[in-house]
Amino acid sequence: MTPFDQNTIRNIYYTKNLIKDYYKAKDVSTAIDISKREFGIGTYGKKISQRHLTFENKDQFNDYLRKQTPFFVSYSVAYYKFPEKRPMENKEIYGSDLIYEFDSDDFDLPCHNTHNIWHCKECNLSGVGNNKTCPECEKPTKIDEWTCDHCLNKAKKETIRLVDFLENELNLDPNSFVISFSGSKGYHIRVTDKNVLPLSKSAKIQLTSYVSAEDLKLKELGFVYENKQWYCSSPKQAYGWAKKILSYIQEIINSYTTEQLQETFNIGKKKARVIFENKEVILNNLYHNFLWSQFVGASNFWKAFLEKAISDLRFEIDVQSSVDVYKIMRVPDTIHGGTGFLSTYIKTIEELKEYDPFKDPVVLGEKKYKKIKIIKQTPKFRIKEETYGPYMPNEEIELLEDVCVFLILKGVAI
Numbered sequence: 060m061t062p063f064d065q066n067t068i069r070n071i072y073y074t075k076n077l078i079k080d081y082y083k084a085k086d087v088s089t090a091i092d093i094s095k096r097e098f099g100i101g102t103y104g105k106k107i108s109q110r111h112l113t114f115e116n117k118d119q120f121n122d123y124l125r126k127q128t129p130f131f132v133s134y135s136v137a138y139y140k141f142p143e144k145r146p147m148e149n150k151e152i153y154g155s156d157l158i159y160e161f162d163s164d165d166f167d168l169p170c171h172n173t174h175n176i177w178h179c180k181e182c183n184l185s186g187v188g189n190n191k192t193c194p195e196c197e198k199p200t201k202i203d204e205w206t207c208d209h210c211l212n213k214a215k216k217e218t219i220r221l222v223d224f225l226e227n228e229l230n231l232d233p234n235s236f237v238i239s240f241s242g243s244k245g246y247h248i249r250v251t252d253k254n255v256l257p258l259s260k261s262a263k264i265q266l267t268s269y270v271s272a273e274d275l276k277l278k279e280l281g282f283v284y285e286n287k288q289w290y291c292s293s294p295k296q297a298y299g300w301a302k303k304i305l306s307y308i309q310e311i312i313n314s315y316t317t318e319q320l321q322e323t324f325n326i327g328k329k330k331a332r333v334i335f336e337n338k339e340v341i342l343n344n345l346y347h348n349f350l351w352s353q354f355v356g357a358s359n360f361w362k363a364f365l366e367k368a369i370s371d372l373r374f375e376i377d378v379q380s381s382v383d384v385y386k387i388m389r390v391p392d393t394i395h396g397g398t399g400f401l402s403t404y405i406k407t408i409e410e411l412k413e414y415d416p417f418k419d420p421v422v423l424g425e426k427k428y429k430k431i432k433i434i435k436q437t438p439k440f441r442i443k444e445e446t447y448g449p450y451m452p453n454e455e456i457e458l459l460e461d462v463c464v465f466l467i468l469k470g471v472a473i
């Protein structure tokens with residue numbers, strides 16, 4: 060690591076003191092079974108710089124935050140008999156939580172091209188977008204990821220949908236879900252259900268593959284194509300994914316207009332009208348185990364329909380990462396040192412729906428102005444009710460302290 064320059068050292072002191080003041084005023088009490096976990100901390104610009112830390116209880120942990128004030132704090136997905144022992148094997152793992160993360164960059168959204176910034180180290184050029192090579196010198200660029208309401212909303216929606224799935228499809232205890240905003244790019248769900256805790260890795264992989272619908276086979280769900288006819292289970296008997304897909308069919312057939320059918324399934328007007336005019340027949344037929352097929356191209360239509368159902372209903376989950384027992388994850392209600400935002404513990408789905416990731420986690424800094432100098436191209440962004448930027452290098456500006464802290468910790472201002 061290159062040594063920090065004077066400005067950066069000054070800013071490390073400055074932001075660390077703000078974080079310290081925050082921890083002095085608040086108690087962090089969101090870590091579940093604290094004495095059975097391994098903790099990891101990070102320094103300025105480095106998410107994990109030290110692992111194998113342990114705390115006997117909440118007070119000891121809060122004492123540490125106030126005295127040492129790390130820039131990042133994470134704790135293990137695993138539960139250990141002896142979390143303080145090293146190496147890993149000696150800790151004696153006896154269980155682990157399930158972890159789900161939805162980050163804004165997990166989704167392929169057009170907004171990324173409006174707020175991500177590429178930088179060329181070679182010629183110092185930068186620009187908006189995801190350019191992988193520099194247009195000037197053709198060297199590979201480095202991309203700085205930013206977020207906006209649009210992509211964080213998508214991450215939030217998926218989190219809400221998954222919580223519903225975990226509770227209602229897998230019957231996991233919703234009181235055991237620890238939902239949080241990561242403090243930067245998305246949302247986390249930690250499932251601490253005591254029924255999940257002792258499951259083997261392969262059982263957890265199976266469970267999570269089921270959630271992600273990774274290897275879902277239409278045939279196994281009762282959707283079978285035989286003698287030019289699609290068959291299905293009746294919505295009365297179906298369960299799990301089959302039931303979800305059938306509900307999806309019912310909803311679309313019930314509510315879509317001819318134009319919507321045409322657009323969504325890329326079919327002609329005539330075919331769309333036949334389907335629209337026969338919606339009652341289609342809905343009825345489902346209960347007799349048929350996907351109604353009295354029109355030209357029905358088999359392809361239904362095949363595309365079923366594929367779209369799965370791709371719309373499944374979850375974009377990295378199975379290996381969800382079941383990785385050696386992972387450590389940010390402790391909710393601690394500061395994310397790459398933004399200064401609070402990685403907020405979110406108690407209920409209602410609270411999550413209302414959560415504003417550019418307002419609610421902004422906890423550092425007072426209502427006073429501060430001068431900063433931009434050192435890296437910065438896209439337009441929002442803090443609380445105001446929109447700021449875009450800014451170019453060498454701009455000197457005076458902004459409210461909470462905005463300055465954000466830009467300093469994002470590494471784009473000094």
Ligand SMILES: [Zn+2]
Pocket residue numbers: 179180181182183184193194195196197198
């Ligand atoms: Zn270049």
Ligand SMILES: [Zn+2]
Pocket residue numbers: 163168170171174205206207208209210211
């Ligand atoms: Zn976005």
